[in-house]
Amino acid sequence: ICGPNAAIHGLVYDGCNFFRQRLVLSTLSGKRVKIKNIRSRDDDPGLRDFEASLIRLLDKVTNGSRIEINQTGTVLFYQPGLLYGGCVEHDCNPQRSIGYYLEALLMLAPFMKTSLKATLRGVTNDPTDPTVDLLKSTALPLMKKFGIDGDGFELKVVKRGMAPGGGGEVVFTCPVRRTIRPVQLTDPGKIKRIRGVAYSVRVSPQMANRIVDSARGVLNHFLPDIYIYTDHMKGANSGKSPGFGLTLVAETLNGCFLSAEMTSTPQGQGDPVLPEDLGRNCAKLLLEEVYRGGCVDSSNQSLALLLMTLGQQDVSKVLLGPLSPYTIEFLRNIRDFFQVMFKIEVKKPSEDERNGGDKVLMTCVGVGYSNISKTLK
Amino acid sequence: LEKRHQQKHSGPKAEKKKLKKQKGSTEDDDQKRNPKAFAVQSAVRMAKTFHRAQDIKTKKHHIPLVDRSPFEPPPVVIVVVGPPRVGKSTLIRCLIKNFTRQKLGDICGPVTIVSGKKRRLTFMECNNDINTMIDLAKVADLVLMLIDASFGFEMETFEFLNICQVHGFPRIMGVLTHLDSFRNNKMLRKTKKNLKHRFWTEVYQGAKLFYLSGMVYGEYQTQEVKNLGRFISVMKFRPLVWQTSHPYVLVDRMEDLTDPERLRTDPKCNRTVSLYGYLRGTYLKNKGQVHIPGVGDFQVTGVNFLPDPCSLPDAQKKRALNEKERLLYAPMAGVGGVVYDKDAVYIDLPANHVKQQQDMVRPTTELVHSLIDTHATLDAKMASSKVSLFSSSEGSFYCFLSSGAPRWKESLQQKASEAFLRQQEAAPNLRKLVYGSVVEADDSEGEEEEVGGMFRVIRPQKCKRFQVNALDCSRFNPDTSHNWEAEEMLNSIMDCFVTGKWKECQDAATLLKEDEELFGDFEDLETGEVHEGQTGLQDQAEVHPVSLVKVDEEEVLKNKRLEKKRRLKERFDAEYDDGDATYFDDLKEEMQKQAELNRLEFEDVDNETRVQYEGFRPGMYIRLEISSLPCEFVINFDPHYPIILGGLGSSEGNVGYLQMRLKKHRWYERILKTRDPLILSLGWRRFQTIPLYHIEDHNGRHRLLKYTPQHMHCGASIWGPITPQGTGFLAVQSVAGAKANFRIAATGVVLDLDKSVTVVKKLKLIGYPYKIFKNTCFIKGMFNTVLEVVKFEGASVRTVSGVRGQIKKALTTHPGAFRATFEDRLLMSDIVFLRSWYPVCVPQLYNPVTSLLLPVGQKDSWAGMRTLGQLKHDLGIRNKPNTDSLYMPVNRAQRRFNPLHIPKELQKALPFKSKPKQQQPKGKMPRDLQRPSVIREPHEKKVAALLHALSTVHNYKRKKAHLVQHTRHKEFLQQKEKQEEAKLKRQKEARKKLYRVMGQMEQKQHRSSLKGVPQDD
Structure with missing residues (x-):
């Protein structure tokens, strides 16, 4: 009765959705988690390869984790160890892109024992997950606002690998922090410039230029300061599959980044897209993102909220666009793991302003989390 | 007697003094009057003074912290x-x-x-x-x-x-x-x-x-x-640090809430207890984990805040408290509306408070009831076949039909879908959407159909909001209703870009105008002309006619004015203050802003909601309910012992390996032994554990120590509760009874937390050579199998005498023997050893000191695991020492050495003085070489005696004469020296005189030459 473990029974969840969130929060809070009924009614029950790959990655960056999976793979029990960090190499399963794995790693990286240097191999760009380019241009500057910066904070795309073949390589390095700074991101400011990367591999280099032209056609309406780089990788750096895509980032005066992206459909999966269409649609996605607004773009909402939760015991505020379903579930999970609730206020734009849709102001008091892995010298 | 000093009150002196006082001697003045006193005497000294002043100034700096002290602090x-x-x-x-x-x-x-x-x-x-x-x-x-x-x-x-x-x-x-x-x-x-x-x-x-x-x-x-x-x-x-980062409660009231019926049937059942006290430290989250020192870790079932039983007086402007406000609250001592009895506490609570609590409890019990009822068999329900309605405010939520599935779930689903629709239609209440009635995880039992009574048809559900097994993706797909071709859509985000319209306060045009206002009014000093800003006049003109504006418009204007004022002040500050603001000042200001924000953010939210966002604030009087406390806690309750509820941070409830820096206390008499159990007080906890002591070598290796060093820090690794790094701890060997000696055995600090340890101890493997070929050697006895040798191929070995070598290859003749090469030839008597490091595992003992559970009067007699020494002492076991380690009298045999034999050839070659012959004693002189002795005649004897006497006299005379001669010569030398000295003196005098004359002549010449030049002109 008196042992420290006896009092915790752990948290129990159903289904494989929001799998990453739960494992990440479990690792950070030290609470064990049990996930049941993972695709138990599916024709192909149990964990998929990409989830297994994520678990393996978690095992690599932690020390002393206990993972138990039943015979069919429908029940997972995870008792987190301490985050260890160091040099990690991981071959990500090509069912999901590296972004899937990297999103989890971004949340864990600042709380390791030694600074992380992760080399991830697999699919760098695919249509489902945020690509590495997007994370590089939005998640990293966001984390810098929370005091996670320094020369060792970098995400480098060494090789580009499109879905479904993969063959890309990304190096992510991140320093460790003992505490996270509270932030007040309530005013995004106006967008001052738009940047982007149009990439193409194993297709004609002209594709990238065609994308750029069409994307500029839409965006020139708003802003003159637009520059879209073309990135054509060749030879060993171009991965295994052909493809192209575009990532657009809008930077505001206050240093907030909103982004949108689009990738060509993977080879042999659906209708091919024209680069002109892709460029135009991607630009529209960026406009949609601008319409949603906020200081954090829609795919990084959960990262911002997590870092706010893990801050010191101070009030943090951040203005977001409408909450995505993923973020809503993340908020619930934060309440389960850290007992933190956010004050959620809807900010309606005033009538004479043309600033897009409703915004949401999220306020919370940090839990005073400190990195328990870092060694004291 | 001296006259006292008389101060002048009038007259010129007094005037002068008054004038001086009025002016006041400033530093500047002093400097002017006596500039020398303020001059730099020594640059070094000045540098030193400056340095010291700066040192003192910097030493006063502390890292600024956000002020998180509560507004209404706890007692x-x-x-x-x-x-x-x-x-x-x-x-x-x-x-x-x-x-x-x-x-x-x-x-x-x-x-x-x-x-x-x-x-x-x-x-x-x-x-x-x-x-x-x-x-x-x-x-x-x-x-x-x-x-x-x-x-x-x-x-x-x-x-x-x-x-x-x-x-x-x-x-x-x-x-x-x-x-x-x-x-x-x-x-x-x-x-x-x-x-x-x-x-x-x-x-x-x-x-x-x-x-x-x-x-x-x-x-x-x-x-x-x-x-x-x-x-x-x-x-x-x-x-x-510890107190401000953890919530804690010093319990001042305890109640046992366990069902009396359960107590009757099982007096030793776990108790549900509610504990009361002021929250201190920091925010306490509901449903958190707490540690009760002396009892253990527990999950808090529920927390709520109560009206303060000992509240501060209302803010009134007066000096002292009146009689009514001098409150005293000590329920354990039976004061303050609460009566303390031996096994119960009677509390006098206001009626409305009790009602509130009941209201809160009711719905949950109904839920439980509905669950309990489902346990009844289907037959029984069919038999009764009634529709039972619960009296609930929310209507038909808990109505029962005679079906197997628990109906409350269905109703919840229904409720959820309703809520969702409502949320869709009306203005979305996001808080409710996110946190309120979350029911996405419903199972689909209601929609299953049975086929042939054996198999179930599963239909994928489409209507669910979030499917439990959907794709896990963070991307937020765009709203399809937005058509970004349309002009109005494009227009709706126009102002998000720098090219769009700016707010009035940020617009460049208005800012420029304001600048004009600010710097527009000036007076031309040369002409005396007064220029006034245009806009100011216009504003006045505008404001004047519209005197009957509405109140809200006035408010707007006022706000605008305030805003403008603020901005102006900011600009002024930036111009005049921020010039010499250091990094430290900036940091301090930032912290102050954060503290202000922390204070104001939730100030106007009501307590119920505020508690959900922040957690319970320090200063609140709270009630914590803990189920499953051991019954001894209640049975053996002694109010003289403090009950502390220490809140635990995330993952502080887990156990792992802790690496700490430890130092034996210098007042503790004995050194501590590795693997002897020790009671540690770390964080909130007191627990017994088994530490391993180690020290870090130069290469970062942690080498196991058998005992702690006497006056030095060493490392200690334990298996214990995860506690943040930097937390201090102290160690005692036993907490039982009182002892005359100092009880604190060691103190230290936590350095590192991990799930594995790397402490190693030295292991020497010993082998013996059995065949020696020059520098190669066959060695046996170190390993037992070939496989073991293979693992150590290439490892370096050494003999006791210091000859280094390397393991080369295993031999098949003897199992475990190997070939090794050395830097020199070995002897058969050499011992070869291999130095290796063997990892040691830390014993996983974590035994909390449960002193509060002991019977009243014996609470200070907790005894945990005994040390080996204590066990041996208690059981009367004496150690049998290794016979090799015992001291014996040393008998040393006399050593005999053979004579040194030098071959004849070598002897011949040796130089004469080194020949061994020389060292040998001389043999007998041959007869022919011996000189015969002379024996004198009596006459000859006489002559010899006379000669001897004469020579003695002669010698004496000669010696005397020599002495005289010597003294005379000495005198002569002295005289000669004197003469020499006098001569030198004389010569010096003469030279001096000569030089003087020469000098005078030269001077004269020089002077004349000087005089000669103007004369020439």
């Missing part, structure tokens, strides 16, 4: 410590009487009083049990340390001071009692001084030590107690 915890019979209870009684005019009999448990308009105090007496001392040191804000002056310091006092030092130093105030036992005044003064200085060395130089001189009718003197009370009520406290 200050005052712990009264001291050896028995020193007057602890008397002092508390006196202080309480001083503040509240009430007399308290037995002091048990914490006593809370209102001491002033803004301060409340909680007194807690600390008995002499080391467990209590450790627990109370962790929660104390102020320690009143009672010292018996007639006896002096006792070991417990020093122990308590050391405990405080480890767990963060609270304010400590010494109080000397029993001063009336001194008859001799001089002795009293001397003792006071001695004790004061000893106290200062322990706490800090100049620490406050209070003297309570004597007793009047069993109480301390009123005036002295009053003074002490004043000191306490103005005292300031520093924030301690």
Whole structure:
């Protein structure tokens, strides 16, 4: 009765959705988690390869984790160890892109024992997950606002690998922090410039230029300061599959980044897209993102909220666009793991302003989390 | 007698003085009048002074922290410590009487009083049990340390001071009692001084030590107690790291809520207990984990806040408290609307409060009822076949039909879908959407159909909002209703870009205009013309005619004005202040802003909601419910022992390996042995564990030590609760009973947390050569199989004499033998060893000290695992020493050496003096070489004697003459020297004279030449 473990029974969840969130929060809070009924009614029950790959990655960056999976793979029990960090190499399963794995790693990286240097191999760009380019241009500057910066904070795309073949390589390095700074991101400011990367591999280099032209056609309406780089990788750096895509980032005066992206459909999966269409649609996605607004773009909402939760015991505020379903579930999970609730206020734009849709102001008091892995010298 | 100095009050001198005083001598003035005194005398000295001044200035800086102290702080915890019979209870009684005019009999448990308009105090007496001392040191804000002056310091006092030092130093105030036992005044003064200085060395130089001189009718003197009370009520406290980062409650009331029926059937069942107290430290989250020192870790079932039983007076402008406001709250002592009995607490609560609680409880019990009812068999339900309706405010939510599935789930689903629709239609209440009634995880039992009674058809659900097994993706797909071709859509985001319209306060045009306003008014000094800004006039003109504007418009204008003022002030500040703002100042300002924000953010939210966002605030009076406390906690409850609820941070409830830096206390008499169990006080916890001591080698290796070093830090690895790095701990070997000696064995700090350890110990493998070929050697006895050798191929080995070598290859002839090469030829008598490092595992013992569960009166007798030495002592086992290790008398045999034999050839070659012949004793002289001895005749004898006598005389004469000659020669030399000296002197004189003449001549020449030049012109 008196042992420290006896009092915790752990948290129990159903289904494989929001799998990453739960494992990440479990690792950070030290609470064990049990996930049941993972695709138990599916024709192909149990964990998929990409989830297994994520678990393996978690095992690599932690020390002393206990993972138990039943015979069919429908029940997972995870008792987190301490985050260890160091040099990690991981071959990500090509069912999901590296972004899937990297999103989890971004949340864990600042709380390791030694600074992380992760080399991830697999699919760098695919249509489902945020690509590495997007994370590089939005998640990293966001984390810098929370005091996670320094020369060792970098995400480098060494090789580009499109879905479904993969063959890309990304190096992510991140320093460790003992505490996270509270932030007040309530005013995004106006967008001052738009940047982007149009990439193409194993297709004609002209594709990238065609994308750029069409994307500029839409965006020139708003802003003159637009520059879209073309990135054509060749030879060993171009991965295994052909493809192209575009990532657009809008930077505001206050240093907030909103982004949108689009990738060509993977080879042999659906209708091919024209680069002109892709460029135009991607630009529209960026406009949609601008319409949603906020200081954090829609795919990084959960990262911002997590870092706010893990801050010191101070009030943090951040203005977001409408909450995505993923973020809503993340908020619930934060309440389960850290007992933190956010004050959620809807900010309606005033009538004479043309600033897009409703915004949401999220306020919370940090839990005073400190990195328990870092060694004291 | 000297005359006193008369100051002039009138006259010129007085005038002069008055004038001087009026002007005031400034530094500038002094500098002008006496510039030399202010000149730089020495650059080095000036540099040094500057350096020192800067050093002092910088030393005063601390890292600025956000001020998180609560607005309405909890009562200050005052712990009264001291050896028995020193007057602890008397002092508390006196202080309480001083503040509240009430007399308290037995002091048990914490006593809370209102001491002033803004301060409340909680007194807690600390008995002499080391467990209590450790627990109370962790929660104390102020320690009143009672010292018996007639006896002096006792070991417990020093122990308590050391405990405080480890767990963060609270304010400590010494109080000397029993001063009336001194008859001799001089002795009293001397003792006071001695004790004061000893106290200062322990706490800090100049620490406050209070003297309570004597007793009047069993109480301390009123005036002295009053003074002490004043000191306490103005005292300031520093924030301690552990206390400000963890919530904690010093429990002042305990209730057993266990069902009496269950108690009757099973008196030893786990109890549900509610504990009350002021929350201190930091925010407490609901459903968190707490540690109760002396009991263990528990999950809090529920927390709620209660009206303050000992509240501060309402803010009113007056000096003192009136009688009504001098509240006293000590439920454990039976005061303050609460009666304390042996096994129950009777509380007098307002009626509305009780009702509130009941309301809260009802729905959950209904839910439980509905669940219980489903356990009834289907047949039974069919038999009854009734529709049972529950009287619920929410209507038909809990209505029952005779079906197998629990209906409340369905109703929840229905409720959820309704809520979702409502949320879609009306203005979305996001809070409810996110946190309220989350029911996405419904299973689809209701929609399953049975086929042939055996298989179930599963239909994928489409209507669910979030499918439990959907794709896990963070991307937020765009709203399809937005058509980004349309012009109005594009227009709706126009202002998000720098090219769009700006807010009035940010617009470049308005800003420019404002600048004009600000700097527009000026007076041309040369012409005397006054220029006025155009806009100001216009504004006035605009405002003037519209005097009947609405109130809200006025408000807007006012706000605008305020805003403008603020901006102007900002700009002014930026221009004049920020010039010399350092990084430190900026940081401080940032912290201040954050503190302000923290305070204001939730200020106007009602408490119920605020608690959900922030957690329970320190200063609140809260009630925590804990289920499954061991029954001994209630049965053996003793209010004299403090119950502390220490909140645990995330993952502080887990166990792992801790690496710490440890130092044996210099007052502890024995060194500590690896693997001997030790009781640690770390964080909130007290627990027994088995440490391994180690030290770090130069290459970062942690080498196991058998014992702690005497006067040095060493590492210690334990299996224990995860506690943040930097937390201090102390170790004792036993907490049972009182001992005369100092009990704190070691102190230290946590350095690292991990789930594995890397402590190694040295292992030497020994082998013996059995065949030697030059530098190669076959060695056996080190390993047993070929496989073992293969693992060590290439490893370096060494002989005892220091010859180094390497393992080359395993041999098949002897299992475990190998070939090795060395830097020199070995001898058969050499011993070869291989030095290796063997990892040691830390024993996983974590045994919390459950002293609070022991029966009343035996709470200080907790005994855990015994050390090996204790076990041996208790069981009477003596160690049988290794016979090889025993000392024996040493018998050394006489050593004999053979003579040195040099071959003949070599002897021949040797030089003559080194030939061994020389060293041999000489043999007998042959006869022919021996000289015959001479024997004289009598006449010859006489002649020889005469010759001898003559030669003696001659020798004597010669010697005498020589002596005379010698003295004469000496005199001669002296004389000669004198003459020489005189000659030199003479010559010097002459030379001097010559030079003088020459010099004069030269001067003359020079002068004449100088004179000669103008003469030439």
